[in-house]
Amino acid sequence: MLLEVRDLHVEFHTRDGVAKAVNGVNYSVDAGETLAVLGESGSGKSVTAQAIMGILDIPPGKISGGEILFQGRDLLKLKEDERRKIRGAKMAMVFQDALSSLNPVVSVGDQLGEMFRVHKGMSRKDARAKAVELMDRVRIPAAKERVGQYPHQFSGGMRQRIMIAMALALEPELIIADEPTTALDVTVQAQVMDLLAELQRELNMGLILITHDLGVVADVADKIAVMYAGKIVEQAPVHEIYKAPAHPYTRGLLDSIPRLDQKGQELYAIKGLPPNLLAIPPGCAFNPRCPLARDRCRIEEPPLYDVTESPVKRSSACHFWKECLHG
Amino acid sequence: MAEAILEVRDLHKHYPLTQGILFKKQVGAVKAVDGVDFDLAAGETLGIVGESGCGKSTVAKMLVNLERPTSGSIRYKGDDITKLSPRALKAVRRNIQMVFQDPYTSLNPRMTVGDIIGEPYEIHPEVAPKGDRRRKVQDLLDVVGLNPEYINRYPHQFSGGQRQRIGIARGLALQPEIIVADEPVSALDVSVQAQVVNLLENLQTEFSLSYVFIAHDLSIVRHISDRVGVMYLGRIVEIGTDAQIYDHxxxxxxxxxxxxxxxxxxxxxxxxxxxxxxxxxPSPANIPSGCRFRTRCWKAQERCTLEVPLLAVPAVYRLTDSPAKHDSACHFAEEKHVVPTEEDTGNGGEGPGGNGGNGGEGMEANGGAGPKSL
Amino acid sequence: MPEQLPEPLESFEEGQAIAPTGAGGASDLATAEGETLEKTPGGPLGTGPDKKPRSLWSDAWHDLRRNPIFIISGLIIVFLVIISIWPQLIASGNPLDCDLSKAQEGPQPGHPFGFNGQGCDVYTRTVYGARASVQVGVFATLGVTILGSILGGLAGFYGGAWDGVLSRITDVFFAIPVVLGGLVLLSVVSSNTVWPVIGFMVLLGWPQLSRIARGSVITAKQNDYVQAARALGASNNRMLLRHIAPNALAPVIVVATIALGTYISLEATLSFLGVGLKPPTVSWGIDISSAAPYVRNAPQMLLWPSGALAITVLAFIMLGDAVRDALDPKLR
Structure with a gap:
């Protein structure tokens, strides 16, 4: 297994109390595999990714438990300089906002080249040549001419390609993409997602795709982990989850998105609001919003049950997953 | 179609580009909106979709008079609101209200919810007598699904979805006939989006509102709209009923x-x-000649460079009863089925090809810069 | 571009709710998702922990009350203001009642700080000196803030030519070296009051405030709620007074508080140079100036007034810092 997150806990210490952003997340991704982590704001999906990358702000953040095994080594036990060697070289991240992730006063060629100069000790000239090669690879037209340009001279889609190029520079084994296409227009979104998927196949990388967009997930993911209130509530291969969700939250999300191919009736709306991380409801965190909730859900926190009826391995953190599965 | 309460004709908004610090010289213009026409019938929802920079938000701002058009007319029940006196404009404004995109910046953080929703009454005191206002505000809170007791709270005490409800309540205060909603749900979480979309639909029936619903999310636009206009670089390139646009x-x-x-x-x-x-x-400061989409189009030919295609029913469909008979600004307009339906995926066999389809030919013509099948 | 990207807002929400963008991101957890108080179609949820409306101002006050820096600086300032109004409360003597025979003498019973070069009681003079400093600081700041924020605010709101002219004028004022300007302008006035000094500070200080006010008005003006008010048909006055001014005020208040400290030290500087306040006005600057030649023989003459000055200036700067932290919207 390329990456395995085990029982990860992350908290934030705020002036109003301790916000439990991640509460025991388990997931894994293999080489060549795409795991989509789906969730709304506050679900802990990005915080988990930041913990994996080691870019969590500590404080106010704090990893209060768990393991992050990367190729068998627990990253949380490594020293900072050992982690730095892994970051960039073995795992890389693509952020949502390419404009603010790129340095506005350094040319994109220099920013790309820096990866090679720092990690591989290349000369300025060789690094420049590598930068052009990378820009070609992410299909930026006229790479040779544009290598000296600055980030603001590129369009949103092109900037996101540069971010991808930068992430791929050292051919990492794992890419974490945090909402990589959310800020882009639909037509550009498709270009960028295609590129990412293609490069992933080519380099046989593991990809963790963090998103709130059920459409994007359906397009590229192999398996899905749905997060709610810092926990995984459902995990399954992509086809199974869309066919028959085994958690009421997943079902609610799928039912609440309007369809492109027909007008449809009134949308199903999950009632209420995402939980306050300072005061997560006892029992199942989803219980105040759940149509299936009953007394047990308010008292007993559901473990991640194996969905035994399924031919493939999948799991759901709902006491009544059977009921949910059969609609 | 029912009678149009809003008629937009040849609407333009150009922002001048100037050079020089002291003596400003115009060197060009950003053509944010460059000739938009549409009608809005009473009680209907017109969706406007397009990518960022296509000018859809600028159209919204002109409809509620936050921007003055460079040229063109916006007729509300026959009166051109771009030419009204300030006094007459104030009266019209009551009838056309806006819901903003960002629930975090569209509510004044220093005002209570009651003051925010009550402000329309202070500006238009004729709508509600003073003693009546508090009750009206509480009614509005109830209508948008918020507890009327929250009248004294401040916006930062609410979540994004709740703030958007407050924004909607403010838009409803003056009992307008038209609501222009600019990306009203795009800043919200998926599960909250559905709540707000449903609210907007229910309010439409309850208060017989007409909506101009602007968004980039095509699924939501289909869900809520009766008719849809697609904008590209400052113009509507295709407009029709939701089925015409999405299915044909x-x-x-x-x-x-x-x-x-x-x-x-x-x-x-x-x-x-x-x-x-x-x-x-392309940049709206430098719009391609002829058809503005030609630089990215796989069907583009010489004619597209020379001749601006008009937004009209394409000649091939003019005499048919086909759903493809709707306005489309393309010289080579041709129906193509692109949205997969349940039958397509259900039968698992061949993919949905082009119904009218020689898209492939066009691809050749453009040197392979065209559609790529996945 | 006239149009905004629709999507980055998504990131804004995301960032607000979970991304640990510094201390701000995490504490936003509380405010963005803080209270589940919605009455939803499905029925009411539990209401939040407190039901009192909290305005941003009261939130800021709530923060300030717990900030030790604010408490310390606030107490110092309150003390200063009290003794500048009623110096007799803690000093029974007369600052102008001097006995040359006691010149430069050290501390004695009844005279804990000793005597200065003229034989005046240093303790009494230090206490009485607060009045001039506080007067200059408060009135100069008031003048600067009122003038600067009106001019800057209007320039920011209306923009255009008015803004261009004002910006150039402030540039001119920024180019004038303050001390040199003081030496030139104040040397021609002969007045024993604090007003010429205050007038000079207002004249040279307003551009700084006007620039801050202009910037924060422009920022506030771009918010959608101002557009929303405009779409309702609100007048310019309403937009300016109701929507823009309250939201643009915070940075002005912070800068003004910090500036108050610097005006006090500027007064001392000018008095030290002999162009600020003039005897018989009692001022720390004058006392520091007259103590300078005797610093080896009678250090107490220099120590007490300059210590008082330093503490006062520091108190205002700390207060400004505390207020800034409390009003910083990123922490909300």
Missing amino acids: PTHPYTQALLSAVPVPDPEARAHRERIILTGDV
């Missing part, structure tokens, strides 16, 4: 846009034909 698009841009929308169905992956456009949207 004839403009290549609409087709590309629809085919690019990720569909929440992994089964569709294998069967979908995606038109991946190359390149970026």
Whole structure:
């Protein structure tokens, strides 16, 4: 297994109390595999990714438990300089906002080249040549001419390609993409997602795709982990989850998105609001919003049950997953 | 169609580009909106979709008079609101209200919810006598699904979805006939989006409102709209009923846009034909000659460089009863089925080809810069 | 571009709710998702922990009350203001009642700080000196803030030519070296009051405030709620007074508080140079100036007034810092 997150806990210490952003997340991704982590704001999906990358702000953040095994080594036990060697070289991240992730006063060629100069000790000239090669690879037209340009001279889609190029520079084994296409227009979104998927196949990388967009997930993911209130509530291969969700939250999300191919009736709306991380409801965190909730859900926190009826391995953190599965 | 309460004709908004610090010289113009026409019938919802920079938000601002058009007219029940006196304009403003995109910046953080929703009454005191206002505000809170007791709270005590409800309540205060909603749900979480969309639909029936619903999310626009206009670089390139646009698009841009929308169905992956456009949207300061979409179009030919296509029913469909008979600004308009339906994915066999389809030919013509099937 | 990207807002929400963008991101957890108080179609949820409306101002006050820096600086300032109004409360003597025979003498019973070069009681003079400093600081700041924020605010709101002219004028004022300007302008006035000094500070200080006010008005003006008011048909006055001014005020208040400290030290500087306040006005600057030649023989003459000055200036700067932290919207 390329990456395995085990029982990860992350908290934030705020002036109003301790916000439990991640509460025991388990997931894994293999080489060549795409795991989509789906969730709304506050679900802990990005915080988990930041913990994996080691870019969590500590404080106010704090990893209060768990393991992050990367190729068998627990990253949380490594020293900072050992982690730095892994970051960039073995795992890389693509952020949502390419404009603010790129340095506005350094040319994109220099920013790309820096990866090679720092990690591989290349000369300025060789690094420049590598930068052009990378820009070609992410299909930026006229790479040779544009290598000296600055980030603001590129369009949103092109900037996101540069971010991808930068992430791929050292051919990492794992890419974490945090909402990589959310800020882009639909037509550009498709270009960028295609590129990412293609490069992933080519380099046989593991990809963790963090998103709130059920459409994007359906397009590229192999398996899905749905997060709610810092926990995984459902995990399954992509086809199974869309066919028959085994958690009421997943079902609610799928039912609440309007369809492109027909007008449809009134949308199903999950009632209420995402939980306050300072005061997560006892029992199942989803219980105040759940149509299936009953007394047990308010008292007993559901473990991640194996969905035994399924031919493939999948799991759901709902006491009544059977009921949910059969609609 | 029912009687139009809003008629927009040849609407333009150009922002001058100037050079020089002291003596400003105009060196060009950003043509944010460059000739937009549409009608809005009483009680209907017109959706306007397009990518960022296409001018849809500028159209919204002109409809509520936050921007003055460079030229063109916006007629509300026959009166051109761009030419009204300030006094007459104030009266019209009551009838056309706006819901903003960002629930975090559209509410004044220093005012209580009661003051925010009550402000319309202070500006238009004739609508509600003073003693009546508090009760009216509480009624509005109730209408949008918020507890009327929250009248004294401040916006930062609410979540994004709740703030958007407050924004909607403010828009409803003056009992307008038209609500212009600019991306009203795009800043919200998926599960909250559905709540707000449903609220907007219910309010429409309850208060017989007409909506101009502007968004980039094509699924939501289809869900809520009766008619849909697709904008590209400051113009509407195709307009029709939701079924006409989504199931029988004839403009290549609409087709590309629809085919690019990720569909929440992994089964569709294998069967979908995606038109991946190359390149970026040209700058609105430098719009291509002829058809403005030609630089990214796989069908483009010489005629497209020379001749601006008009927004009209394409000649080939003029005499038919086909759903493709709707306005489309393309010289080579041709129906193409791009949105996968349940039957397409259900039968698992061949993918949905072009119904009218020689898209492939066009691709050749453009040196392979065209659609790529996935 | 006239149009905004629709999507980055998504990131804004995301960032607000979970991304640990510094201390701000995490504490936003509380405010963005803080209270589940919605009455939803499905029925009411539990209401939040407190039901009192909290305005941003009261939130800021709530923060300030717990900030030790604010408490310390606030107490110092309150003390200063009290003794500048009623110096007799803690000093029974007369600052102008001097006995040359006691010149430069050290501390004695009844005279804890000793005597200065003229034989005046240093303790009494230090206490009485607060009045001039506080007067200059408060009135100069008031003048600067009122003038600067009106001019800057209007320039920011209306923009255009008015803004261009004002910006150039402030540039001119920024180019004038303050001390040199003081030496030139104040040397021609002969007045024993604090007003010429205050007038000079207002004249040279307003551009700084006007620039801050202009910037924060422009920022506030771009918010959608101002557009929303405009779409309702609100007048310019309403937009300016109701929507823009309250939201643009915070940075002005912070800068003004910090500036108050610097005006006090500027007064001392000018008095030290002999162009500020003039005897018989009692001022720390004058006392520091007259103590300078005797610093070896009678250090107490220099120590007490300059210590008082330093503490006063520091108190105002700390107060400004505390207020800034409390009003910083990123922490909300």
